[in-house]
Amino acid sequence: MAFLRQWLLGVVSCAFLVSLLDQLTPEGSVRKLARFSGGLVLILCMLRPLGTAEPRELALDLDGLSADRAALEEQYRDVSGQSLAAVIAERTGAYIEDKAHALGAEVTAEVTVREEDGAFIPDRAVLFGEENAELSVLLTQELGIAPEKQEWRAER
Incomplete structure (x- = not known):
């Protein structure tokens, strides 16, 4: 939960700074460049957790999911059969x-x-x-x- 709070605080802070930069830049091509750069920085800030995550954390345990699914299906069949029998x-x-x-x-x-x-x-x-x-x-x-x-x- 602390990780999520820290990430959200970082995104909000970045958005605040990008907004402040947008308000302080003069009209014209400089403002367009500042908005584009600010948008890229905001996207990078939002995607930062993907860069710091371990590949093992991102990998899906498909065998475990398959086993869990099979167990849940069996449990459902048992409960369904018992209900039907009753x-x-x-x-x-x-x-x-x-x-x-x-x-x-x-x-x-x-x-x-x-x-x-x-x-x-x-x-x-x-x-x-x-x-x-x-x-x-x-x-x-x-x-x-x-x-x-x-x-x-x-x-x-």
């Missing part, structure tokens, strides 16, 4: 509860999903409420949740 589990649970309600049963469902070929598929269901054979068959036929992966519990 949404699918929640919506499948709501679907089961709607089907149970249509059959006249009061059931609350918690669904677990598994990943298969890049897609999340309902794998297991914990059902809270009175066991319903019709709903169990429906879960097997429509969602592919086998009867042994359907766990019925009386209370939550």
